[in-house]
Amino acid sequence: MTVSRSMLAGLAFATLGLAACQQEAAPPADKAAAPETAAPGASGGGVLRDEVIPEAPPAPSAIQTQPGPDGTRFALLKAAVTGDILTVTVNCTSEKNKWVYLKFDEISVIDDTTSQRIGVLRDNADAWMGSPLNGKDRIGLDCSPNGVIWVKFPAPPATSPTVSINLPGVAPFDGVTVAR
Incomplete structure (x- = not known):
């Protein structure tokens, strides 16, 4: 070519x-x-x-903090109702390597208005509604340096503005205002 x-x-x-x-x-x-x-x-x-430096999201603030077993500290982060379900979120911290185990049938919410004890919800397959699961009947939580759990309950009536949250081995979270 x-x-x-x-x-x-x-x-x-x-x-x-x-x-x-x-x-x-x-x-x-x-x-x-x-x-x-x-x-x-x-x-x-x-x-x-202008240099734009993005802000880090704020750390969740604790509603209340209570001592737990073996030097652990539990911070209540959330107690909120969505529909007919109350979700409770808690953070556990420890300076040492600590695992905490909480049996679902020992976790409860007390309706402060009626003094009625409310247990943890179960789903249609009869599994407890909470996490992190450790076996089928309890939460297993590594608190070092920190860990978060959540548990779901039937919501107290709207006429009950506060509840008390009870976790085994942890001082109670009394008079917690329920977010609706």
Whole structure:
């Protein structure tokens, strides 16, 4: 195959044109830096560069904190009703390697208005509604450095604004306002 000089010249011209377009499309190095904004009250001269540092999400704050077995601490993070279910979330901390086991049939909520004891819910397969499971009848929780459990209960009536939460071996969380 023979290539003419005019074909080579046309190919070279197209290649140079394409390279020029690609160079124009790339921003200059100093423009690719952080976004620039004019300083408030500045009159055209200076430019400030704002660095945006994303904030870390806030750590959940404890509603109450109680001592637990073997130097552990339990922090109640949530007691909220959704529909007809009360969900309780608790954080356990320990400076030493500590595991805590809580039997579901010993975990309860007391309706402060009626003094009625409310046990942990079970699902349609008769499994306890809580986590992390350790076997079929208890929660097993590594508290070092921390661990979180959740348990679900039938919701107390709306006329009961507070409950007391009881975990075996942990001081009770009394007078907890239920979020609705």
